[in-house]
Amino acid sequence: MPAETHVEHGPLDRRGVFEIIRDQLADILEIEPSSITESSAFAEDLGADSLALIELVEGIEEELGERTVGFRIEDEDLEELRTVRDAVDYVVAKLEVA
Numbered sequence: 001m002p003a004e005t006h007v008e009h010g011p012l013d014r015r016g017v018f019e020i021i022r023d024q025l026a027d028i029l030e031i032e033p034s035s036i037t038e039s040s041a042f043a044e045d046l047g048a049d050s051l052a053l054i055e056l057v058e059g060i061e062e063e064l065g066e067r068t069v070g071f072r073i074e075d076e077d078l079e080e081l082r083t084v085r086d087a088v089d090y091v092v093a094k095l096e097v098a
Contacts, residue, residue: 012067017091021084024059028052038085053078068095
């Protein structure tokens with residue numbers, strides 16, 4: 001049996017989606033993850049510019065692509081994502097998780 005080359009991923013719930021987004025944002029913006037809440041607005045509260053949001057989308061797609069083949073955030077949908085909650089809701093809906 002071949003050695004595992006990745007971490008085993010269990011089912012992803014809303015909290016797990018939030019943690020992925022929070023951790024990605026914290027890394028991109030170089031801020032503490034604890035300073036990011038679902039109500040945080042990307043631009044106003046976190047100082048995220050459009051480049052940071054593109055990096056966030058790429059990071060989410062990469063992370064979730066390991067779990068869900070073909071997971072993608074559509075470019076036209078990005079305009080609607082203004083808060084962390086918007087992003088979590090969007091990803092949860094795309095993944096069809098509770």
